[in-house]
Amino acid sequence: MNAFQITATVLIALLSLSPLTVAQERQIETSAEYHDNVVIVLDASGSMKQRMRSSGINKMNAAKAALKAVLKNVPETTHIGLLVFSANNLEDHWVYPLGPRDESRLIAAIDRPQANHGTPLGEYIKIGTDRLLEARTQQYGYGTYRLLIVTDGDANDPELVDLYTPEVLARGITMDVIGVDMDQDHTLATMAHSYRRANDPDSLKKAIQEVFAELSTDSGDFSMDEAFELIAPLPIECAAAALQALSAAGNQPIGESAWQENGSVNQSSLQNPPRAQTPQSNQTHAPPTVHRTTSIRNLLMIGIVGLIILLVLVKKAG
Secondary structure: OOHHHHHHHHHHHHHHOOOOOHHHHHHHHHHHOOOEEEEEEEEOOHHHHOEOOOOOOEHHHHHHHHHHHHHOOOOOOEEEEEEEEOOOOOOOOEEEEEEOOOHHHHHHHHHOOOOOOOOOHHHHHHHHHHHHHHHHHHOOOOOOEEEEEEEOOOOOOHHHHHHHHHHHHHOOOEEEEEEEOOOOOOHHHHOOOEEEEEOOHHHHHHHHHHHHHOOOOOOOOOOHHHHHHHHOOOOHHHHHHHHHHHHHOOOOOOOOOOEOOOOOEOHHHHHOOOOOOOOOOOOOOOOOOOOHHHHHHHHHHHHHHHHHHHHHHHHHHO
């Protein structure tokens, strides 16, 4: 189990020390049945209309066929999202919102996009990652979180790719990239966790299969009883403040900070889990009123829970 998952176990134990609302209780019960989460970012730019040089099959058709062949065998514990950019016939770029696999709906969604023009890849890296981070908040960090990019060309917004990609990786989101019949490797080849070349339909299907084969649902052996043992000395008020602070950290939308300038938790991102939005959104939010005592308390709680996690890691190593 990694540190993020250990933190989640401690957080759930912390929750149980204080009175819970019905909604909180249901959220904890749901988190026990955690899911692997994969958002597929599919390129529907004009170049995807071209035929693959080795087979003469349209790139877009090859990608659709490969996705349908692989996804029908994905376990029910894996949640799938399909995000498409540049298609000229879609009202919503989420042709299949991240969630459980419904085979008939998913197949129909894969078939829907029609390739058009443009490759705003950086923009859609953010949209897909923000949705994964939202899912991680809802699952208390359990499960796995992957962004799978299927594309045949470099981005029209390379500055956004360069800006967002390091932050995606720093947040613990796995980024896999498949280059579809490209003359040379994609610029993300040296930045993503994995890069696979797919120069024909068979290698495209194999590349997607390999990504899904890497999914892991191993939750480790750190138990809830151990979490209770470590946090038993904490006062309830202390536990509640630590829970509030840690729930926000690391899962805020890409490009945003979980902390205010004065060191306190960004309450808006905590109370209203972020929804994936495009970078062009014109929405603005007034900063919440924060008191210095809240800031100091939150920082103290973070330190305490950080010490707990350190003790857990030392105990496991010993």
